[in-house]
Every structure is written in structure tokens, then in C-alpha cells.
Amino acid sequence: MISFSGFQMLNKNMQHDFFLSITFAQMSTSKKIESLQELGEFGLIDRISKKIKSYQESTILGPSDDAGIVAHEKNTLVSSDLLIEGIHFDMTYTPLKHLGYKSVVVNLSDIYAMNAKPKQITVSLGFSSKYTLEAIDELYDGILLACKKYNVDIIGGDISSSPFGLIISVTALGENDENNIVKRSGAKENDLIVVSGDLGGAYLGLTILQREKEVWKSDPNMQPELDDFNYILQRQLKPEAREDVIQYLEKNKIKPTSMIDISDGLASEILHLCKQSEVGCQLYEEKIPIDQQTYNTAMDFNLNPSTCALNGGEDYELLFTINQKDFELISKNTALSIIGHITKKESGYNLIGHGDTSIPITAQGWSHL
Secondary structure, eight states, X not given: OOOOHHHHHHHHGGGSGGGTTSOOOOOOOSSOOOOXXXXXXXXXXXXXXXXXXXXXXXXXXXXXXXXXXXXXXXXXXXXXXXXXXXXXXXXTTOOHHHHHHHHHHHHHHHHHTTTOEEEEEEEEEEEOXXXXXXXXXXXXXXXXXXXXXXXXXXXXXXXXXXXXXXXXXXXXXXXXXXXXXXXXXXXXXXXXXXXXXXXXXXXXXXXXXXXXXXXXXHOTTOOOOOGGGHXXXXXXXXXXXXXXXXXXXXXXXXXXXXXXXXXXXXXXXXHHHXXXXXXXXXXXXXXXXXXXXXXXXXXXXXXXXXXXXXXXXXXXXEEEEEOGGGHHHHHTOTTEEEEEEEEOGGGOEEEEOTTSOEEEOOOOOOOOO
16 A cells, blocks of 8 residues: 555545445455565566456457557547646545546547547556555556456556656557547537536545545544545546447437547537537536536535536546437437537637526636646
8 A cells, every 4th residue: 555644544434435336346465465676577567467358359469569469340549648646636535446447437538539439458657666566456456447347458558667656648449430430520500519427526526635635634633524425526536438328329320420528627628629610609507417416515615516517627428519300319318418509600609607698618627737
């Protein structure tokens, strides 16, 4: 276990209901675990490789040679994300298993956002001397759990020491027929704007964790008050990719005209779709889906729930546009909400608020620089 007192603080509370819905197999501590120095780089790679399972027929060769081999029958899509300690995550309150799981999910979400199916990933790690072998095992337990849930194979990667903290780089490979791939650039005037799930929860979950961190820093004997925030904490620490939405679209033969996943907030993502499609948009504030726990927590912090949904980020829901002919099929799915429509480019990007006031949409999003 990494010897961060703050991390230990949260781990003590992992027995509470907050983490009951985030079930990870506990590591056995009955046998002695070697140190990283004793194991060495190649020993660590071998240790990890023995845990890796294959789920895809298109994986010809995994992480046992100079390069992995895949044989996709359709177009291959590639997406990479880099997660850096202190920028993208805080080890004070981020359990390593959750971090490993999340590092995979955020990449798979990009593949789903192009209406494709993820097949393989590569995982590269850089970690400083404060990370023990047990910590790396925990991180990989989360990575492997995500691979099992989404049926993706690890086919390679790299491991290195780092002078600063933890660095995780994941690259995802997916596939789909060329005619079924959905880009950001296909939205047309009068298309309906649809979003999956609910928004703003991940941001409020982060807000709670940061508040409890400050409380703990002022009094290390204080235990975090997390019991009332199960849902939004899970949204932040262990998000899920919306594979189910892609399956629903495929089953009902619905092809979005454009699509993107919501990593930087609804406002940022709708602007990406509009600018790349050269169109405008009109969103309706009252239509934006917000969970009750998200709403209540925002009000407790004197925050506007709609602002959290628009600018919070890290929800990893899917935002897409559809032809109006698909309205009924989309309306039947309770996990999907129609929140607006596409307009002419000259009309701009507008949010219709309560009282029918029109507000220009601007993007704050998440800055990683």
C-alpha cells in the first residue's frame, strides 16, 4: 500500500457504503511480496503478463514480443490518453484500483464516441520510488477488471521509473465498418441533440473529495463524511463507458450524424460538434439531465446545478445528434435525453434558460495545462 496518509484516510473508509457499489477483489496479503528492486523491470513485466487474459479473436499476439499483433477485419480506430499525478488525479483520495479502472474506461469512451467497438489497449506506466510493488499490483487489478468487463485485450505497453509521482498512458484500438463510424463533423440543421445518462455528478464528486481533503489536512483525526454521496463519488472515481448506448443504437439501426464523449463538460463538447460540423445549436436548460444527488450537492455548495453539468466534465457520457426520423426510438430509451436541436451556423450557440432567456454558450471545461 502506498504510504500516503491521506490515501490511507480514504482507504479506512472504503468499508463504508460509499464503496460497496464499487466492488474490487481484495488482494491477498498472506504471502510475502517482493520489492520492486528485488523483482526488477523484466520480473515486473513477467509478473503482470501472467495475469493478462485474452478476450478478442483479433488479438494474434499479446505482450510477449517486441510488438503486439492484431488482425482487424474493419477500419481500426486509435485513441490515447495520458493521466499524470497532480494534474489528472490526486493520490490523497484516489484508490489505485479505481484509478487503474478509470484509466482504461476514459480511453474506451473515445472509441465508443466514434460508434466503434474497442478491442485492444496498450498500457504504459512511469512511477516514482514511493510506489511499492503492492501498489502497482493494485493499479493493475483495476486495469484488468476494466479489460474483463469491456472484453478488451492488453497487447503491449512499457514500464519505467519516474522522478515524479505516477504517469499512466493508455492507447485503445477499436474497429468498425467505414460506413458506420461517426465523427464530430456530421451534424445537420434540425438534427436533434441527445445526451446519455446524467451530467455534473463527477464534478460534484470531486468537489466533495477536495472538501474532505482540506478538512483532513486541518485535523488528521477527522474521518471523511462520504456516506451521503455514493453516486457522485462513484461518478468521479469509477466512471463507466457507455457501451450500452452504442449497443442500443446498433440494435435499432440508428446512426448518429455526429458524436463525442463528455470529458470536458457539455458546453465544451457541444461547441466541438458545432464548430466541426459548421452549424449552430440551441440547448434547453430544463432538458439537461441532472441526478437528484448531484442537484442537492450543488445547492449545498451554492453552485448552479446547470453550470456544473455544462462545465464540470469527466462524466464520460455520450453526446450525439440524430435525424428527426429517429425521435421515437430515442425517446423510448430512458437512458437518453433530447436536450436541443441543431440550427444554422449564423444563429450561434445558445442555451435557452428558465424563463426563455437565451444565453450564449461558452466553454470553460477542464484545463490540463
